[in-house]
Each structure stands twice: as structure tokens, then as C-alpha cells.
Amino acid sequence: MADIPAVAGFRWGGVEAGIRKHGGRPDLALLVADGPAACAGVFTMNDMAAAPVLLSRAKAAAGTARAVLANSGCANACTGAQGMEAARRMAAALERRGIDASEVLVASTGVIGAPLPVAKIEAAAAKLLAAARPDGIRDFARAIMTTDTREKIAFREGSVSGRRVTVAGACKGAGMIMPNMATMLGFLATDAAAEPGPLQAMLREAAADSFNAVTVDGDTSTNDTLCILASGRAGGPPVREASGGAYAALRALVREVCVDLARAIAADGEGATKFIEVRVEEAFSPYEADVVARRIANSPLVKTACHAADPNWGRIMAAIGACGLTIDPQRVGISVDGADLVERGVGLGDEAEREAAVQMRKSSFTLLVKLGRGSEVRSIYTCDYSAEYVKINAEYRT
Amino acid sequence: MADIPAVAGFRWGGVEAGIRKHGGRPDLALLVADGPAACAGVFTMNDMAAAPVLLSRAKAAAGTARAVLANSGCANACTGAQGMEAARRMAAALERRGIDASEVLVASTGVIGAPLPVAKIEAAAAKLLAAARPDGIRDFARAIMTTDTREKIAFREGSVSGRRVTVAGACKGAGMIMPNMATMLGFLATDAAAEPGPLQAMLREAAADSFNAVTVDGDTSTNDTLCILASGRAGGPPVREASGGAYAALRALVREVCVDLARAIAADGEGATKFIEVRVEEAFSPYEADVVARRIANSPLVKTACHAADPNWGRIMAAIGACGLTIDPQRVGISVDGADLVERGVGLGDEAEREAAVQMRKSSFTLLVKLGRGSEVRSIYTCDYSAEYVKINAEYRT
Numbered sequence: 001m002a003d004i005p006a007v008a009g010f011r012w013g014g015v016e017a018g019i020r021k022h023g024g025r026p027d028l029a030l031l032v033a034d035g036p037a038a039c040a041g042v043f044t045m046n047d048m049a050a051a052p053v054l055l056s057r058a059k060a061a062a063g064t065a066r067a068v069l070a071n072s073g074c075a076n077a078c079t080g081a082q083g084m085e086a087a088r089r090m091a092a093a094l095e096r097r098g099i100d101a102s103e104v105l106v107a108s109t110g111v112i113g114a115p116l117p118v119a120k121i122e123a124a125a126a127k128l129l130a131a132a133r134p135d136g137i138r139d140f141a142r143a144i145m146t147t148d149t150r151e152k153i154a155f156r157e158g159s160v161s162g163r164r165v166t167v168a169g170a171c172k173g174a175g176m177i178m179p180n181m182a183t184m185l186g187f188l189a190t191d192a193a194a195e196p197g198p199l200q201a202m203l204r205e206a207a208a209d210s211f212n213a214v215t216v217d218g219d220t221s222t223n224d225t226l227c228i229l230a231s232g233r234a235g236g237p238p239v240r241e242a243s244g245g246a247y248a249a250l251r252a253l254v255r256e257v258c259v260d261l262a263r264a265i266a267a268d269g270e271g272a273t274k275f276i277e278v279r280v281e282e283a284f285s286p287y288e289a290d291v292v293a294r295r296i297a298n299s300p301l302v303k304t305a306c307h308a309a310d311p312n313w314g315r316i317m318a319a320i321g322a323c324g325l326t327i328d329p330q331r332v333g334i335s336v337d338g339a340d341l342v343e344r345g346v347g348l349g350d351e352a353e354r355e356a357a358v359q360m361r362k363s364s365f366t367l368l369v370k371l372g373r374g375s376e377v378r379s380i381y382t383c384d385y386s387a388e389y390v391k392i393n394a395e396y397r398t
Numbered sequence: 399m400a401d402i403p404a405v406a407g408f409r410w411g412g413v414e415a416g417i418r419k420h421g422g423r424p425d426l427a428l429l430v431a432d433g434p435a436a437c438a439g440v441f442t443m444n445d446m447a448a449a450p451v452l453l454s455r456a457k458a459a460a461g462t463a464r465a466v467l468a469n470s471g472c473a474n475a476c477t478g479a480q481g482m483e484a485a486r487r488m489a490a491a492l493e494r495r496g497i498d499a500s501e502v503l504v505a506s507t508g509v510i511g512a513p514l515p516v517a518k519i520e521a522a523a524a525k526l527l528a529a530a531r532p533d534g535i536r537d538f539a540r541a542i543m544t545t546d547t548r549e550k551i552a553f554r555e556g557s558v559s560g561r562r563v564t565v566a567g568a569c570k571g572a573g574m575i576m577p578n579m580a581t582m583l584g585f586l587a588t589d590a591a592a593e594p595g596p597l598q599a600m601l602r603e604a605a606a607d608s609f610n611a612v613t614v615d616g617d618t619s620t621n622d623t624l625c626i627l628a629s630g631r632a633g634g635p636p637v638r639e640a641s642g643g644a645y646a647a648l649r650a651l652v653r654e655v656c657v658d659l660a661r662a663i664a665a666d667g668e669g670a671t672k673f674i675e676v677r678v679e680e681a682f683s684p685y686e687a688d689v690v691a692r693r694i695a696n697s698p699l700v701k702t703a704c705h706a707a708d709p710n711w712g713r714i715m716a717a718i719g720a721c722g723l724t725i726d727p728q729r730v731g732i733s734v735d736g737a738d739l740v741e742r743g744v745g746l747g748d749e750a751e752r753e754a755a756v757q758m759r760k761s762s763f764t765l766l767v768k769l770g771r772g773s774e775v776r777s778i779y780t781c782d783y784s785a786e787y788v789k790i791n792a793e794y795r796t
Contacts, residue, residue, distance in 0.1 A: 048719030048727050075498040078727065080744040112712020152543030154668045176699055176716060217698045218616075218714070220720035231500055290487075298700070300573055300615045301791055308792035314510020317618070319478045319575060322618035329446050329476065345446075346478040347511040387785035394706035 004155045006134035008165045008191040009034050009231025009362075013132030014143030017124035019110075019117055020073035026107075028121060029143035031187055032067040037051075038193075038238075039065040040132055040200035041105065042148040042207050044224035045193070046130060050077030050112075052088040053223060056105040063196025065229055066103035068187050069093065071145050072157035076108040076116040077222040081335045086116040093118075093125035105184050107225045109146055109172065116238050141170035146371040147270050147392055148174045156253040156258035163236035163248040165192040167253040171226075173265035176218035176270075181216070186211060186226040187260055192250050193232035194239035201242035202251035203228050210258035214381045215287045215391070218298040221303070222373035266381035267364070271389030279379045286369070288325055289378035292369065296320045302367075303385035313341045320369065331372030332359065402553045405564045406589040407432050407629025411530030412541025415522035417515055418508075420470035426519060427541035428526045429585055430465040430497070430713035435627040436591075437463040438598035438694040440605050442622035447487040448475030448510075451621060457489075461594025463627055464501035464553075466492065466585055467519075470542050470570070474506040474514040475620040484514040489525035491516075497741045505583050505623040507544055507570065510578055539568035542583050543667050545790055546572045554651040559644040561634035563590040565651040568584035569624075571663035572670075573791060575614035576696070584609060584624040584659055590648050591630035592637035599640035600649035600766065601626050608656035612779045614667035615787075616696040626652065665722035667763070669787030672703055675764040677777045682769070689775035690767065693717045694778075700765075701783035708753035718767065729770030735763045 010033055017028040043053045043061030059065065069090060076083050086107075092101035108116065131139070141151035157169040171186035188203075207226055232238060239246045267275035278297040283289035296302055299319040305312040311335050320327055329345035337359040341352055359365050412605035439458035441451045457463065467488060474481050484505075490499035506514065529537070553566040569584035586601075607626055630636060637644045658674055665673035676695040680686035694700055697717040699704040703710040711732050717723055727743035735757040739750055757763050 019509075045722065046716060046719035047721075047723065047725045051437070075712070076635060078712055078740075078743060080728075081741075106576045111714060112710075176713070178720075204462045219697050219699050219716060222716050222719060223711075299617050300787070301617050304788050304791035307788065310792070312510075314473070314476055314620075315574070316445045316446060318620050321444035321620060322576075325445065330478075341694060342476075344478075345476060347476065354449065385788055387788045390702050390705065390783055390785045390788060392771065393702035393709070 003154050004137050004168050005166060007168050007189045008233035010189045011132035011134055012015045012140035013128050013129045014139035015124055015131055015369050017120045019120055020069050022389060025137050026139065026143035026227060027073045028124055028128055028133050029070045029140045029230065030067060031140060031180045031189060031227055032129065032132055033231050036064050036066060037104045037231045038196050038199055038232040039227060039229050040196055040203045041225065041227035044221060046220050046222045048078060048222045050074055050075055051079060051083035052106040052108045053225060055087045055091065056107060056225060059105055060227060062351045065095065065105055066099050068105045068107065068227060070144050070185060071121060072109050072146050074110040074114050074116050075107060075112045075223050077112040079115060092363045094129060097126060097129050098127055104114050105227055109144065109185050109223055126153060126345035128301050137168055137170055140279055146174065147284060148172050148173065148268055149270060152261055152264040154257045155390045156256045158249060158253045159247045160192050160238040165190060165234040165305060167257045169257045170270050170330040171261040171265060173216065174268050175216060175270040175372055176219040176221040176264060177214060177269065178218045178220050183228040188226065188228040188254065188257060191234040192230055192231045193234060193236055194230045194250060197240040198239045198247050199228060199230055201246065202254050205251060206255040209263035213379060214262045215297050216266065216268050216383060231379050234347040239275045241289050263381050269383035270392045271386040272383030274306055276382050276384065278370065278382060279366050280369045282372050282374060283376040284374040285322055285380065291323050291376045292320055293380040296367065297382040299386055306360060307384035307386050309357050309360040311336060311353045311360060313347060316369065320357045326372060333370040335368045348387060348389055402535050402551050402566050402755060404630035405566050405587045408637045409530035409532055410538035411526050412537035413522055413526045413529055415468050415518045416515045417518055419792045424537065424541035424775065425469055425471045426526055427468045427531050427538045428465060428532055429538060429587060430527065430707050431627055431629050434464060435463050435654065436594045437625060438594055438601045439623065439625035440513055442619060444618050446476060446620045446623045448506060449471055449477060449481035450474055450504040450506045451491065451623060453485045454505060455624060456502055456729060458576060458625060464497050465492065465626060466503045466505065467705045468505040468542050468583060470507050470544050472508040472512050472623050474508045474515050476598040476622050477513060480510055480513060484516040487516045488519050489502055491520045492527060495524060495527050502777050503678060507542060507583050507621050510620060512550060529708045535566055535568055542570045544570060546570050546666055550659055550662040552655045553652045556647060556651045558590050558647045559634040563588060563632040565655050567655045569660050569663060571614065571666040572666050573614060574617040574619040576614060576616045576618050577664060582649040586626040586655060587653065589632040590628055591632065591634055592628045592648060596637045596640045596645050597626060597628055600645065600652050603649060604653040604656040608660035611693050611777060612660045613692060614664065614665050614781060652748050655726060661779055664781050668687065668790045669783035669784040670781030671760035671784055672704060672782045673762040674780050675777050675783065676760040676780060677764050677766045678769065679766065680768045680770050680772060681774040682723065684774050684776065687774045689777045690718055690769065691778040693721050694765065695780040698783055704758060705782035705784050707755050707758040709734060709751045709758060710738055710744060714767065725769060731768040733766045734758055780784055
């Protein structure tokens with residue numbers, strides 16, 4: 001992975017605080033701005049939203065923040081009043097270093113229901129702040145990993161209002177992933193100047209096409225958090241509204257970073273051996289396109305067939321038909337990276353399947369479904385199901 | 399499994415017709431009545447309903463049938479006009495033996511998209527009819543198996559209008575199982591006397607609490623078919639309406655047979671090592687109870703935790719919260735076969751988890767979730783997810 005340039009006004013860091021059951025890995029991450037930064041966030045819609053989500057959702061609404069403090073190894077979810085108190089103490093861990101609790105967003109990931117060992121976070125906070133560097137995004141990304149096999153970072157550079165700006169981000173997956181309005185944990189920083197309102201608007205739009213388009217297993221987490229901090233250090237007038245050229249330019253960069261990160265989550269889904277884009281075209285409505293693409297992407301039968309590079313298109317047809325949308329089979333077409341499998345609802349035969357199987361042996365491919373009902377489009381990013389997925393999740397807490 | 403008594407007026411049989419790719423197993427099944435029988439059926443709601451479903455749905459509406467002819471090894475689904483012609487020829491396979499095509503319901507299960515080798519069915523039909531016996535239900539049940547590891551049969555005896563009646567049934571699972579309005583393949587026979595209208599009403603009611611309460615993998619098949627034939631040979635006045643004592647008595651027997659069969663499907667889900675009942679109580683509405691129970695039962699994370707006997711209740715909370723029902727976590731309780739795990743949304747600690755883990759090591763247990771919002775109840779039957787599930791479905795067509 002290419003090196004990520006620094007984002008002016010920010011430092012990133014990661015250290016081992018001893019939160020994880022099995023040590024030897026960093027588990028506490030910090031993104032800190034040199035001064036107050038504009039901020040925006042989107043969070044899980046799960047009714048069981050974790051304590052750090054409840055706390056950070058309220059803070060993000062204020063529109064300004066200095067830092068994000070995130071831990072892996074414990075989700076601090078379903079932990080009741082004690083969990084809220086632990087999240088508050090976590091946010092206050094840098095107060096002696098001059099960063100007020102009101103300026104710190106917190107995020108947690110790991111086992112649900114276990115109490116957060118917040119004293120360990122308090123003990124490690126000063127060391128973490130000292131370790132944070134402008135080029136430390138990789139350390140940050142490693143410290144938020146759980147069952148991820150690799151860190152996930154992305155960046156874009158571009159021009160906004162005539163100034164060169166940078167957007168960088170880090171995120172983690174890798175299970176309980178079908179975010180609803182956000183993702184597991186994703187953090188972006190930019191040196192662009194923007195007010196919280198338009199920043200929130202562009203983040204929400206970007207999430208729709210990126211993190212909200214990922215599914216590993218159809219399970220929506222209690223801790224999904226995506227936030228962005230903007231330092232304004234690139235200079236120039238701030239983006240003040242959710243419209244106009246500067247807004248569009250920055251939104252494009254934010255969206256691209258989010259899509260890169262989201263695809264990285266799907267590619268590194270638990271036990272995954274392949275990245276799969278399920279693309280639905282010719283849908284009647286955006287809703288229909290999303291429902292069909294998501295149903296296919298969540299079908300264990302489709303995912304196991306992908307694992308085996310078996311172009312078992314009947315499973316895709318069954319998933320489409322199960323959506324309850326009165327879709328006419330005779331208009332459905334299916335192909336895999338250009339290899340046609342189904343036309344007008346009927347399979348094209350053994351030779352076509354052999355060609356599709358060749359495409360499916362690649363580590364990345366697109367299942368394209370055309371519904372013949374309209375012009376709406378939706379891509380959902382997912383991965384195959386392997387026996388390793390079962391192994392990882394059967395042994396997760398042991 | 400106990401022997402199933404004969405149902406007066408019916409014969410069952412199964413033979414090998416050579417439909418399966420790998421031979422050596424029976425693949426063609428027949429249930430035949432001595433004369434015209436009242437019949438009723440419920441079928442998949444999948445938009446991609448297979449040719450035999452389209453044909454049998456129309457025939458069942460007529461209310462009278464002589465026979466059900468079913469094959470495994472090929473679903474005859476997504477096969478277009480050729481598939482409809484093949485299904486029609488299949489229904490006509492016993493015409494030379496005096497059973498008109500209009501009296502024969504057909505059903506198929508197996509690979510989707512492959513053409514039905516109907517000539518093999520025609521060639522084997524006479525042999526199959528000759529092999530059918532009053533006590534042949536086990537042969538029938540074996541011939542409709544696909545990835546099932548054992549045949550599934552059930553029966554009940556009881557009194558209807560003062561006459562002793564018998565209801566017997568056979569079904570198959572074991573993958574692409576989350577029936578919507580019916581099940582993969584299920585066939586019942588009774589010697590009770592009943593008209594088609596009340597027979598249809600009781601079958602639909604029974605399906606709601608049995609086959610429609612099963613999920614193995616959340617995938618709804620193109621071929622789900624459940625039907626019942628009633629010979630009237632028990633004597634007595636026929637059940638003429640969907641109300642009254644005789645209706646209730648027969649409905650209870652039909653329902654119990656369906657529940658037995660549905661539980662057998664869940665217990666024999668692909669790769670399953672445990673039968674799990676997910677029971678939701680204190681729901682606000684029947685819809686809410688069903689949505690929550692189904693979401694938990696379909697969660698790969700819950701199913702893999704069950705496989706490992708890990709009382710990872712955080713995954714159950716996350717699944718509940720992901721339903722979008724604005725459920726208050728502080729009212730939620732969770733237990734496993736009497737071992738309490740969660741009260742008021744918070745875990746009860748390590749000792750409680752150890753006791754729950756003991757329950758989860760059994761081959762059958764109930765996950766009970768109380769929502770604290772009302773008095774509605776729903777049970778969904780499912781199984782755990784093992785690495786074997788992935789193996790079976792990755793290699794299904796090879």
C-alpha cells in the first residue's frame with residue numbers, strides 16, 4: 001500500500017494499552033488536531049447503540065472537535081450506566097494534557113457486553129498523545145483492528161476553492177458488518193476548510209455509497225461510527241453550504257476515500273478469499289436496486305458458490321425472487337465480469353458457465369444483474385463465505 | 399424413528415429413476431390415492447417459482463387430486479417454456495396406468511436451471527406405481543432427499559367427528575430453507591373426510607406455525623411446495639367449513655404433523671449439529687415477534703456462536719437492535735433453556751454465561767428473548783452454522 005501523506009493540522013497514533021484479552025497488539029488509537037477542527041459524524045441506527053456511540057453522536061452534533069480516541073478489544077456496548085460512565089472517563093483521558101472531554105469523540109470495537117477497562121486507557125493516554133505523528137495513520141489503523149487481517153487506509157488529494165487539499169482516512173471491519181447509516185469504525189481527516197453543516201451533508205452522502213454499501217454477514221453492529229475532522233489548514237474560504245463547486249469538489253474527495261475504505265472492508269471480511277461487487281442495473285427504483293443487491297450479497301448460498309467459483313446462477317435467481325418485488329423472471333439477465341450467464345431468466349448453458357467460472361476464480365469480480373424494469377442502479381460490496389468465517393466466529397471469544 | 403401406520407386410501411413409493419448426477423439413490427417419489435381425494439396446497443411466494451410450482455398451484459386450486467409425483471436431483475426452476483413442458487409431461491407420466499395428468503400434482507427439488515430429464519421419469523413411472531405400498535412412506539421420504547442426512551416423516555392419530563383418523567406426512571430440507579408461505583417439499587395424507595376449502599384453510603394455518611417458522615440460511619426456494627390429500631376413508635361426514643369442532647380437531651392433527659416435520663428440517667439443516675428454537679416473548683405485535691425471532695435465527699454470528707456453545711449474547715442484542723423497531727435495550731431479557739444471560743439489557747456475568755454454555759452444549763435448546771413490550775409470541779426453528787455448511791454449499795454442484 002502506498003504511503004499516505006500527512007494531513008496538515010493532524011497527528012495520528014496507536015499504542016498497546018492492554019485492553020485486548022490477548023496482548024502484543026496495539027489497541028488504542030488517537031487522531032488529534034492541533035486546534036479545534038470542524039467535525040461531522042454518522043452513527044449506527046442499531047437500537048442497542050453502544051455507550052461511545054451515544055456519547056459521540058451528541059458531541060459530533062456540536063460541530064467542533066479536537067480528537068478521536070478509539071479502542072479495540074472491547075465494544076463497551078450493552079453495558080448500561082457503567083458503560084456510559086466508562087465512555088465519559090475515556091473522553092476525559094487527555095484532560096491533563098489540555099484536551100477537554102467535550103472536544104474528544106470516542107469509539108470502541110470488540111466484544112459486546114464486557115466492561116471497558118477504562119483505567120488502562122487513562123494510563124496509556126499520555127504515552128499515546130506523545131506517540132502521535134503527522135505520518136502516523138498506519139499506527140492508528142493497526143490499533144483499531146479486530147479480526148481484520150490488514151490495516152485499511154486511503155487518501156485523495158485535490159483542489160477545493162483553488163487550494164490543494166488532502167483527505168485521508170482509516171477504518172476497520174471485519175465482522176458484524178452491514179452498516180446502517182455508518183460503518184464499524186471509520187475516521188477521516190482533511191486539511192480543507194469547511195463548516196460542520198456541509199461537512200455533515202457530504203459525509204452522509206459519502207456513507208450511502210460506501211460504508212452503507214458493504215455487507216460481510218448482514219449483521220449490523222452496535223458500534224458503527226464514521227466521522228471526519230477538518231482542520232482548515234489548507235487555507236482558503238471554508239465550504240459554507242451543502243451546494244456549489246467547492247462543496248462538490250470536497251465531497252468528491254471524501255466520497256472516494258470512503259469508497260476505497262469500504263471496498264477494503266469487504267475484501268477483508270472475516271474468512272474472505274474474494275471481493276465481490278454485486279451490481280444491480282435496470283431497477284425500477286433506488287429502493288428496489290438496493291433490496292435486490294443486498295439480498296444477493298447476503299445470501300449464504302450465493303456467497304458459498306462464489307467461494308467455490310461455481311457460477312450457480314439459480315441461487316442468484318432465487319435470491320432475486322425472494323425479495324417480494326414481483327420481478328418478472330423473463331426480463332432478468334446475469335453476468336460475471338462480462339461473461340453472460342442468464343438471459344431472459346434462462347441459463348445460457350455449459351460453455352457460458354465455464355467462462356463465468358474463469359472470471360469467478362479471480363480474487364475480485366462483479367456479479368451484474370439486470371432487472372429490465374427501469375434505470376436505477378446500486379452496487380453492494382461483499383465477500384465470499386469460507387469455512388474460515390465459521391471458525392473465526394465460533395472461536396471469537398475463546 | 400417409530401413406524402408410521404398406513405393411511406387408509408393411500409400408497410407411497412420411491413424408486414431410482416436416474417435423475418441425480420450421482421446415482422445409487424432413489425430420486426422419484428409417488429403418493430397415490432385409491433380414488434379421487436380432496437386436496438389443498440400452499441406454494442412458494444418466490445417470483446422465480448419453478449415450473450412444477452406453477453403447474454401444481456393451478457391444479458391444487460381445483461380441490462381434487464389422485465397423486466403427487468415428486469423428484470429430487472433437479473428443481474426444474476428457471477427453465478422457461480421447456481421447463482413447463484417438462485412439468486406437464488411429468489404429470490402425464492401415469493396416464494397409461496389410468497391416472498390422468500389433471501389429477502397429478504408434481505414437485506421437483508435439486509439444482510436450479512438444469513433441464514429436467516423427463517424421459518427418465520416417464521420410463522420409471524410404471525415401476526414406481528407398482529412399488530407403491532400403504533406402508534411405503536419411508537421409501538417416499540428417502541426419494542425426495544437432497545442434502546438431507548435422514549428422511550423426515552411424522553404422523554398423528556386422533557378423532558374427528560367421532561371417527562378415528564390418521565394424518566401422516568413426509569418432507570425434505572435441508573438448504574435454501576426459509577420458506578415463505580410453504581416449504582421446500584412437504585406432503586401430507588389423511589384418511590379424514592374434508593372438503594377442499596377447509597382443508598386449504600387448515601393447511602395454510604398449519605404452515606404459518608411450522609414450515610414458515612423454519613430458517614436454515616434465510617434463502618427462500620423457488621420450489622417450496624406443501625400439499626395434503628384427504629381420502630375420506632375414515633368415514634363420517636366431511637369437514638365442510640373452516641370452523642367448528644371437527645375442523646379444529648383435524649386442524650390440530652395437521653398442525654402437529656407439520657410442526658414435527660418443520661422441526662426435523664431445522665434439525666437436519668445443512669451442516670447442522672444443533673437444533674435451535676428462537677422464541678420471542680413480550681412482543682408488541684405478532685409482526686414484531688416474527689421479525690425479531692427471524693433476525694436472530696438468520697444471524698450468521700448468532701449461529702456460529704451456537705455452534706461453539708458460546709453464550710455470546712451481545713450478538714443477539716445486536717440482531718434485535720438491527721430490526722429497526724426502536725426497541726428499548728433496558729427492557730430486554732435473554733435466557734437459554736432456563737439459564738438467564740441478560741436482564742434489563744445488561745449481561746449477568748461470567749457465572750451466568752458458564753451456566754448458559756452448559757445448556758448450549760446440548761443438541762437442542764431454546765434461545766428465549768423477552769422484549770418487555772407486550773404479549774405476542776413467536777417461535778422460529780433453526781440450526782447452527784458449521785464449517786460443514788460452507789463445504790456442502792461450495793461443492794453442491796461438483
